[in-house]
Amino acid sequence: MEKTGMAIQVIKEKLYQSGFKLTPQREIIVKVLIEKEHLSAEEIYMAVRAKHSGIGLATVYRTVELLTDLKLINKITFQDGIARYDLNHNEHHHQPHYLLCLNCGKIDEVEQDMLIDIEKEIEKNHQFKIKDHRLTFHGICQDCLKKTDSNQ
Amino acid sequence: MEKTGMAIQVIKEKLYQSGFKLTPQREIIVKVLIEKEHLSAEEIYMAVRAKHSGIGLATVYRTVELLTDLKLINKITFQDGIARYDLNHNEHHHQPHYLLCLNCGKIDEVEQDMLIDIEKEIEKNHQFKIKDHRLTFHGICQDCLKKTDSNQ
């Protein structure tokens, strides 16, 4: 709960710095985002309604849009076209890399930025100034590998 | 025209090998995909209607789905959630990397696979068997850099 309180405080400050408020609805949404990762808007909405039944889906969308604009959370869309949201804990603005299991759908994050050298090469070879990146690996996670190993 | 004819011939063969036909509608769609890259379904539909006004949008969707399943084209979805399609010229099954200009929206491709070493490291460190990847760099393209350089 310490961590939650701290994170909310930081977000509250950044909101006020930009002229926005941390309304009760926004606070509940942020708490949900702290508790669980990779949630879609619908999933946030469900979790939020469990705590405060009066919140509308539109508020969820408007809040995650606001938080994304302020770079407080990351919005990521995999191939299914559904946007998912994660708190942006690291100060560095780069997106983490994702490991997406094709079997069970689990999403893992790799916080370490492994693209630095590649980005330098791309910038040199293509005269393209890189601001951000999205990298997702599709494959089979550790758990699913174990399950299938014994059978095949 | 040589290139177009060859590409269509290859696609026709692969379709027949899998028990499908190259209908007139499918042929027109393929020709459009040969002529332009990174088209959305809607854009394919527009281009196709210019050549043959009777084709329906559903046929476009069904065709690109079929071609994607047969790995004849790549489907890629950027952060806007709109799927785009590209002919898969290289035999290797890996997705190219993309350079997306935040200023003008231009999409460039990097065919060379630069992730091989990183994938080895991820597989070792996370016990995750990688099957495919999606890598997009967001930044400013050469043309837009030139335009803004003089002003700032």
Add this chain to the structure above:
DNA sequence: CTTGGTGCAAACGTTTTGCAGTATC
């Protein structure tokens, strides 16, 4: 005549928007 393919329109799931009402300063 059977099978696969098509066009149209309707349905779908996610996201956005208009608007009237609410809370806050």
Add this chain to the structure above:
DNA sequence: GATACTGCAAAACGTTTGCACCAAG
């Protein structure tokens, strides 16, 4: 009382599907 924010419902958007019709072997 002005401003930012909310909830609801409707609309918008890209995409998929049901179905009757068509084409080809």
